[in-house]
Amino acid sequence: MFLLMKRIIRVLMNVIYLLDIFHKMLNKIILVKRIISYLSCLYLCTQILIIKRITLFNKKEKNMREDTEKSVVCNHNKIGLLGLLVTLGIVFGDIGTSPLYVMKAILHTGETINESTILGALSCIIWTLTLQTTIKYVCVALRADNNGEGGILALYALLRRLKSKWIYILAIIGASTLLADGIITPAITVTTAIEGLESISPDLPVIPITLAIITIIFFVQRFGTESIGKSFGVFMLLWFLLLGVVGAVSITSYPMILKAFNPYYAVVLLTQSPEWFLILGAVFLCTTGAEALYSDLGHCGRKNITISWAFVKTMLILNYLGQGAWVLNHVPTALSVNPFFSIMPQSMLIFAIIMATGAAIVASQALISGTFSILSEAMNLHFWPRMRIKHPTHVKGQLYIPMINLAMYIGVVLIILLFRDSSHMEAAYGLAITITMLMTTLLLGFYLHSKGVSRVLTILFMGAYCTIEAIFLAANLSKFLAGGWCTMLIGGILFLMMYVWVRAMKIRRHYVCTKPLDDYYQIISDIKADESIPKYASNLVYVNHADKEGAVDDKLLYSIINKQPKRADHYWFINMEFVDTPDTLEYSCKTLVPDTLYSVTMHIGFRIEPRVSLYLRQVVEDLVASKKVDLKSTYPSLRKNGIPGDFRFIIIHRVYYPESSANRQQNLLMTLYALISKIGIDEPKALGLDTSMVVVERVPLIINQRNRSIRRITQIVNKKEEQKEKGCL
Structure with missing residues (x-):
């Protein structure tokens, strides 16, 4: 000192x-x-x-915010x-x-x-x-x-x-x-x-x-x-x-x-x-x-x-x-x-x-x-593929x-x-x-x-500053051939990547089919009660990409019901909502079927890194403390010793096939999207999930009906067998 x-x-x-x-x-x-x-x-x-x-002017503002961060x-x-x-x-x-x-x-x-x-x-x-x-x-x-x-x-x-x-x-x-x-x-x-x-x-x-x-x-x-x-x-x-x-x-x-x-x-x-x-x-x-x-x-x-x-x-x-x-x-x-x-x-x-x-x-x-x-x-x-971020x-x-x-x-x-x-x-x-x-x-x-x-x-305001900055832009364009092309090239590449990413994400969201979740309360409850189905996990967690409240991704339901029916003690649907405020980190939880089905919506600010595993653990701790859920394992030997049930995450990954769309522009965008996504990390890591507890199920992203111009495979007919079949008749 x-x-x-x-x-x-x-x-x-x-x-x-x-x-x-x-x-x-x-x-x-x-x-x-x-x-x-x-x-x-x-x-x-x-x-x-x-x-x-x-x-x-600041003192006259009606909505003064108090910064409580320490x-x-x-x-x-x-x-x-x-x-x-x-x-x-x-x-x-x-x-x-x-x-x-x-x-x-x-x-x-x-x-x-x-x-x-x-x-x-x-x-x-x-x-x-x-x-x-x-x-x-x-x-x-x-x-x-x-x-x-x-x-x-x-x-x-x-x-x-x-x-x-x-x-x-x-x-x-x-x-x-x-x-x-x-x-x-x-x-x-x-x-x-x-x-x-x-x-x-x-x-x-x-x-x-x-x-x-x-x-x-x-x-x-x-x-x-x-x-x-x-x-x-x-x-x-x-x-x-x-x-x-x-x-x-x-x-x-x-x-x-x-x-x-x-x-x-x-x-x-x-x-x-x-x-x-x-x-x-x-x-x-x-x-x-x-x-x-x-x-x-x-x-x-x-x-x-x-x-x-x-x-x-x-x-x-x-x-x-x-x-x-x-x-x-x-x-x-x-x-x-x-x-x-x-x-x-x-x-x-x-x-x-x-x-x-x-x-x-x-x-x-x-x-x-x-x-x-x-x-x-x-x-x-x-605007950008999610990458590995360190603190x-x-x-x-x-x-x-x-x-x-x-x-x-x-x-x-x-x-x-x-x-x-x-x-x-x-x-x-x-x-x-x-x-x-x-x-x-x-x-x-x-x-x-x-x-x-x-x-x-x-x-x-806009007229004055657009004029001033347009003059500066015209003046700086004189340096384009002398070196300005360099930053414009870098900026152009970054813009193209962001534009492709935004458009491709909109296409993917547009073609995600959703269904009303309340139509499936009974069958999910029946699967839980059906002991002939092997138990997949004590707590089964899905990330729901449906935008509407009360709706669920149809591929998510397909995973639970049709693709190897999955029995669990509790089903958790996680909805991620990235809000317009920077530091928001809140959640809301609804019990859809008592002691069976829960919907958790996480409201995350645009400056907050998503860590779903950590946030879900905190949500579950709150629910257990308020006695809204019992997490003890249903296996008698484990329940006797107060051991909680395990958690397993299921991620639905939609794979794009160019043959599923006749739109060339969409095909180009989705192809570029696939290339850009290689610089990022996969969805489990992007959401901050413990990869040892994650299962990724790949399903096709159906953008449109199959192109009718694609030839249909035909069956080879054996004439002798056909004649025998006719003779038998």
């Missing part, structure tokens, strides 16, 4: 030393001091006003120093590393470097952060929460009950492009940070060092990141302070850079520059982390993100302005270096590179964890999906080897996330309409 305090004091002393230097420089330039003080006060007042308005992550939703620090470490890693490459990307667009260009580009950055991140995401999107959870899939879960059946397409387009962006982010952030070493040693092997760091990042995922994650907040606080202080010091070398706050310079640049679309494509990189900010709503809470963003945005803008000031003072050499590292004092360069590498690791970790969370939600929303720590929401971790690692390594340096990666970055933001805007429009917001305001 003493050593930790000593290190913190040492870091604070360094910060105070830098602030002292900054103060002395400002005293020499009185005009600059007054301008910066005025603009800083004006800017902070604006941020405080935004926060105050959001807080007041896990580590949920406690971070409370406003306080700990909550704000954790928010800095979890939420702002992606957007916080954008100063590493945004200004460098702008300089490489080919536009002439002069005051008008730099002021216009900086003005675009400031107002992009304001319009996109502050207004759209912080002020609007963070309010569109699903029981405290955010992100495009959580937003879709709120809207999937609407009449618009095609709305799922917006969700899977947004999710697939967001996942594609998650592959390029670790590559570009880590590579850019390591490239800073070239200013010290030009012959340093950047790619091997980058690959080594990437390998370590993905390797440690299997062990969990709870221990190192606790320090992310403090580290990112120091990172943002470094950005702001160094940027502010650099501003003093060219005070007129503060004119970039005026949007006039952005308008002039976009209307007069022939390379405006390339510049706008580079500017967009400053806000790519905004979607991740919305996705992390459930980890930190709206108020923590809102308050932290005021600080983060201030530090980012100071750093961008500082880089712009340095560029205007060093126009001849600006293209050959990265302005981010150039504004650093030479004595702090090594420290800055270490900090940049650490920030890149934090950003990469946030993207990897976010990818696991998104795919976990997609599984419960039936390396006891922290709520921390997941590890081995196959996805390996696939992401291979993808990041291939991107690094393909593009070689960050300048080429910048061309591949930004296009996919633009589409995600556009899909989020459309879904937010549906959300605002469903909440009773006036149609005029909804149309104005």
Whole structure:
């Protein structure tokens, strides 16, 4: 503890030393001091006003929810120093590393470097952060929460009950492009940070060092990141302070850079520059982390993100302005270096590179964890095949999906080897996330309409942001051939997989035949009482896929009655209902036939991993405690000693045969579905069943009547035997 305090004091002393230097420089330039003080006060007042308005609006909400979770992550939703620090470490890693490459990307667009260009580009950055991140995401999107959870899939879960059946397409387009962006982010952030070493040693092997760091990042995922994650907040606080202080010091070398706050310079640049679309494509990189900010709503809470963003945005803008000031003072050499590292004092360069590498690791970790969370939600929303999920720590929401971790690692390594340096990666970055933001805007429009917001305001919001993001999309499309094709290819493959999975699941559900369960109460009771039938199990459990209440899958009844009649003491039908809320875990139980037949409906949130064996055990314990069921074995020797009866699960697996459908489109979809399902796990493991007690019965999935064009097999007739038969007659 003493050593930790000593290190913190040492870091604070360094910060105070830098602030002292900054103060002395400002005293020499009185005009600059007054301008910066005025603009800083004006800017902070604006941020405080935004926060105050959001807080007041929150108090007016009628349906305030109290978070009763006691896990580590949920406690971070409370406003306080700990909550704000954790928010800095979890939420702002992606957007916080954008100063590493945004200004460098702008300089490489080919536009002439002069005051008008730099002021216009900086003005675009400031107002992009304001319009996109502050207004759209912080002020609007963070309010569109699903029981405290955010992100495009959580937003879709709120809207999937609407009449618009095609709305799922917006969700899977947004999710697939967001996942594609998650592959390029670790590559570009880590590579850019390591490239800073070239200013010290030009012959340093950047790619091997980058690959080594990437390998370590993905390797440690299997062990969990709870221990190192606790320090992310403090580290990112120091990172943002470094950005702001160094940027502010650099501003003093060219005070007129503060004119970039005026949007006039952005308008002039976009209307007069022939390379405006390339510049706008580079500017967009400053806000790519905004979607991740919305996705992390459930980890930190709206108020923590809102308050932290005021600080983060201030530090980012100071750093961008500082880089712009340095560029205007060093126009001849600006293209050959990265302005981010150039504004650093030479004595702090090594420290800055270490900090940049650490920030890149934090950003990469946030993207990897976010990818696991998104795919976990997609599984419960039936957008993705269910995969094996591990929980390396006891922290709520921390997941590890081995196959996805390996696939992401291979993808990041291939991107690094393909593009070689960050300048080429910048061309591949930004296009996919633009589409995600556009899909989020459309879904937010549906959300605002469903909440009773006036149609005029909804149309104005959607029109304004669809226009802004369409312009950004057009600007980023200019980078398609230079590298944007890469993320679009990845996003396209992911979209195709999700689309096929959704359509195939609908086809399977459509052709599942159901029957009223109450018509079979008597025969099930008779089978139980028929001792001539060998007892199959004391407790027989089926997973019922019928959607309607009181209905049962006909193949389930066929398994009990026709296919080797199964006698048991108790029959349990489990109905799985994945609800629109994230953390719901409830059940309801009905006794259909006393001491014989029970129906259990489990209501599971889209962020909860199904573990049917565990949940059923808890349900049975409740029923036994309330004396609604007697689980003691009916075998006299076992019952005498109070031993409970055994459980056995029966899973009905429907197999698709192409010959059963004349529809070529359905045949293609179901064939692709079969291929995609190979990356997932089988249904017993997906439901969390103890595989030692599971029997899988395979039955045909009859999509349609047999095609009449198929030839019918004919019987071979022996003429002699036929004549004998006729003679006998």
